[in-house]
Amino acid sequence: MPVMVASENGRRGMMAAMMLLREGGSALDAVELACRIVEDDPDDHSVGYGGLPNVLGEVELDASIMDGGATLRAGAVAAVQGYGCAITLARKVMEETPHVLVVARGAERLAAELGESPQDQRTEEALRRWRERFAERGLTPGATENLRSVARILTRPLNLQDKIYKAARVDTLGTVNFIALDAQGNLAAAVSTSGLGWKYPGRVGDSPLIGAGNYCDNRYGAAACTGMGELAIRAATARSLVLYLKCGMPLVEAGREALRDLLTLDAAEGQYMNIVTLTPTGEHAGFSTVPGKQYLFQRAEMDEPQLADRLMLE
Ligand code: GLY
Numbered sequence: 001m002p003v004m005v006a007s008e009n010g011r012r013g014m015m016a017a018m019m020l021l022r023e024g025g026s027a028l029d030a031v032e033l034a035c036r037i038v039e040d041d042p043d044d045h046s047v048g049y050g051g052l053p054n055v056l057g058e059v060e061l062d063a064s065i066m067d068g069g070a071t072l073r074a075g076a077v078a079a080v081q082g083y084g085c086a087i088t089l090a091r092k093v094m095e096e097t098p099h100v101l102v103v104a105r106g107a108e109r110l111a112a113e114l115g116e117s118p119q120d121q122r123t124e125e126a127l128r129r130w131r132e133r134f135a136e137r138g139l140t141p142g143a144t145e146n147l148r149s150v151a152r153i154l155t156r157p158l159n160l161q162d163k164i165y166k167a168a169r170v171d172t173l174g175t176v177n178f179i180a181l182d183a184q185g186n187l188a189a190a191v192s193t194s195g196l197g198w199k200y201p202g203r204v205g206d207s208p209l210i211g212a213g214n215y216c217d218n219r220y221g222a223a224a225c226t227g228m229g230e231l232a233i234r235a236a237t238a239r240s241l242v243l244y245l246k247c248g249m250p251l252v253e254a255g256r257e258a259l260r261d262l263l264t265l266d267a268a269e270g271q272y273m274n275i276v277t278l279t280p281t282g283e284h285a286g287f288s289t290v291p292g293k294q295y296l297f298q299r300a301e302m303d304e305p306q307l308a309d310r311l312m313l314e
Pocket residue numbers: 174175193194195196204205206207213225226227228229230
């Protein structure tokens with residue numbers, strides 16, 4: 001019965017989590033473990049330690065976790081600096097506070113109260129890439145007074161020819177997400193990100209927003225997003241897809257309806273949205289607004305995760 005789906009960068013996390021699920025572990029533990037593995041990986045520049053910094057050179061992390069059980073419990077943190085375990089903090093918000101979303105200084109205080117050790121989340125490589133983007137634009141890091149303009153310039157794709165190519169080449173977006181179905185039939189979903197590289201300080205994307213980047217309900221299914229978070233926030237993408245399932249649409253139709261919602265937003269060039277989804281019966285699919293995108297899935301009997309193509313609108 002156990003099944004997992006994830007964004008393309010979730011391979012190592014998925015393999016570890018699937019071992020846990022095979023031993024009877026819960027979907028909630030599986031998605032947290034899987035996210036932690038990606039958060040701790042300095043080579044993933046879109047999540048946790050080593051994530052691409054904001055325009056000021058600070059790494060700010062967002063994450064959410066949702067339990068598809070009867071009470072639809074959820075927890076999230078946003079704009080967290082100095083701690084890398086964003087998904088675990090999100091789970092602590094869910095399990096140890098009466099809240100759903102705790103941000104910035106509050107989330108950092110919570111981390112300290114929980115005994116987590118603060119750690120600079122910036123790696124040399126991420127800082128090198130951060131400085132390079134300023135240099136490419138003839139700007140000096142830290143030498144600007146108008147951060148809004150600088151953030152806008154720095155998050156635009158560079159030297160790209162056509163719209164599809166632009167979408168595929170954007171390097172400032174990234175996130176990891178996992179959805180798991182455990183042997184008891186419970187679904188859980190987790191999303192973690194350092195958000196949009198060179199973002200305006202305090203910018204929060206879809207990943208920590210329940211209903212936008214993450215939604216999970218044992219009765220109908222779960223959905224999680226990667227890509228330009230502003231799109232999923234405006235279309236409430238994750239919740240919409242699950243709602244379409246609740247209304248009786250088949251999985252592929254529900255995903256395509258969520259894509260249709262995104263189309264109406266008239267996204268700027270280079271902005272795209274990806275969705276993964278998993279139902280209580282283990283049916284899974286991935287969707288994207290742009291071609292060439294894939295997602296990972298693994299069933300308990302599979303030795304390793306496999307890639308599958310994300311569907312687009314026909
Ligand atoms: N999807 C991640 C973000 O926009 O922050």
